[in-house]
Amino acid sequence: QIYGINPTSPNNPPGPLSPLPHHTTCAPLLDDTDPPLFSPHEPWSFPPHCTPPGSKNQPKLCTFTVTSLRGDGGISLVTTPQVGAHLAHVLQDADIAWLEKQRGYPLAAAPDTPYVIKTAPKETSHDAKESKKKETKGLGVFAKRLIKEGEILMAEPPIMVRLTEQRYWKVRDVYQALSQASVRLPLREKEKLLGLSRSGKGYVVDDVLKTNVFHVTVQGVDHTGLYPLIARINHDCRPNAFVRYSPRTLVVEAVAYKDIQPGEEVSVSYLPLNLLTEQRTQLIKEWGFNCTCSLCTNPQLFKGSDKNRDRIQQILESLDHNENRTQAKVQAAVDEVEELVVKEGLAGQLGDFHGIIADIYLNVGDLKKARKYGKSAVKLLGHYAGVDNMRTDRAVAFLRELDALEARR
Ligand SMILES: C[S@@+](CC[C@H](N)C(=O)[O-])C[C@H]1O[C@@H](n2cnc3c(N)ncnc32)[C@H](O)[C@@H]1O
Known part of the structure; x- marks a missing residue:
């Protein structure tokens, strides 16, 4: 058997290697009637959309979109042309196996998807004034089986990356850039984005980003990244999982911090781990919810x-x-x-x-x-x-x- 082809099949009679019949009937891959194989804005799928800065010495804010990242989903970036140029190289790196070699284990999540996404049970608020209120966390991620410490639950590229610093541009222009970033995404990513939780306040794309993003750095510059699957993990100040970001691939992984029992909710900390209660409570309020985890209550x-x-x-x-x-x-x-x-x-x-x-x-x-x-x-x-x-x-x-x-x- 050669490359999985059965030599006795009628399409592939035994003998010298010959192409299968359908290969010989294919149209040539490129001829003068074919559209160009590459976009003239390669690697971007559309011409970048840019907003001029408020003053002369500031950079433009541009939207760059790739509709097929590493042969899979789309990604939009809202950032400066300098960072965009750097990310063009990152996104063109089709084979990220080199990172697997460097770290000695695969850049892939457990193939059996050891979790399920479902509505999290209501919890009592820790806030004295609201102590009778039951808080709902919305959806959450729950272990389907024992997930061992160090196991990678999820490994995901972002669908949107946004420069954190936005003060050089008018709010209207930033929203315009975000709007371009979302409409240019393929339908599947657009649906993922609009299906994420949000507060219901302000411009919808901005609201989804503010509710769900993780901090990431690109060339040392602060950005936020939207990872739609990992964004379903709720916060706990003593989490059982953590996220790990790779600036050279943009992939974020959710990794078990300790053994997670079947049925247990998977949690990560949205904040640095070592903060004191007062600092945590304050910062969590800025996220727009009251923390109900045991360390806060x-x-x-x-x-x-x-x-x-x-x-x-x-x-x-x-x-x-x-x-x-x-x-x-x-x-x-x-x-x-x-x-x-x-x-x-x-x-x-x-x-x-x-x-x-x-x-x-x-x-x-x-x-x-x-x-x-x-x-x-x-x-x-x-x-x-x-x-x-x-x-x-x-x-x-x-x-x-x-x-x-x-x-x-
Ligand atoms: C990144 S999302 C997490 C997934 C979200 N629960 C969902 O339904 O998609 C962040 C939002 O989840 C809710 N949330 C996350 N952790 C929480 C917690 N410990 N207590 C209360 N609400 C929480 C808050 O509404 C927060 O704005």
Whole structure:
């Protein structure tokens, strides 16, 4: 059997390799009556739509659309021409298998879709004034089976990416850009966008984006990305999943932070993990809802947690002072912080912490420990932030510096 073709089939008699009959009857792929294979605005599917800035030194705001990203769905970008030019290269990278090689495991979600999207049960608000009210979270994502820690639940490219900074352009022009970005999307992505939850206030595309986007960086510039499947995951201050963004592919993955039991709701934190209750409550209100998670609703839980988080901050600040940078004091600080980090479920931030510790050990001249924590930072950041994340790049650069330093000795 050659390439899965049955040699005894009447269409493919045994003998020298010959094309199947329908291959010989195909019209030539290109002739002078065919439309051009490539759009004149390659890689964009339409001419970019641009809005001039309010003043001379500011960039234009442009809408770029590709109707088939890596052979699949469409994507629209609302950003500056400079970022658009960079993203043109990112989007033209049809085979992102190189990233799989770099990180040593596939850039793909579990093929059996281990979750179901359904209405989340109502929960009691933590707000004293509204404590009798039952809050609805809308739809949510629930585990269909045991999802093991580290498993990738979802891996998705965005359907829309928008520059965060919008103040250089008139609101009307920004909405015009967003409108172009949505109407140019293929029908499937348009339906996904308009089917997402929203507050019902303001211009619909802007409202959908504000309710559902994740922060992403493109060439170090702040943007927000709309990932329609991952956007169905509700918030929890002690989540059981986290999101990992790849700036070189734009793909976001939802990954299990711990084992998730069948029937359990999958949650991610919309905020940095280490915030205190007051900061979290304030920021969540800006999202337009009251957080009903256990860490926000149970005073006993949040008082203890705030104390631990305050203590972590205190220890990190104490390490800024030279008198605390002796081998013994640094080791005691590291041990205490690690214990508190585990207690608070902040393992996702341990990579950044190990990066700081590596730097401190370098400053006190303990290169062996600097290397140990530097390596750990690369490993943890590669897992929680992604192998091509800027924070991971910095941790890798630290190890290179260490190599160079040791080579000079
Ligand atoms: C990104 S969407 C999450 C999916 C959304 N529930 C849906 O139906 O598509 C964010 C919205 O979900 C709701 N939500 C998410 N987490 C919540 C929580 N912990 N408590 C209450 N509402 C929540 C809020 O309405 C928020 O604006």
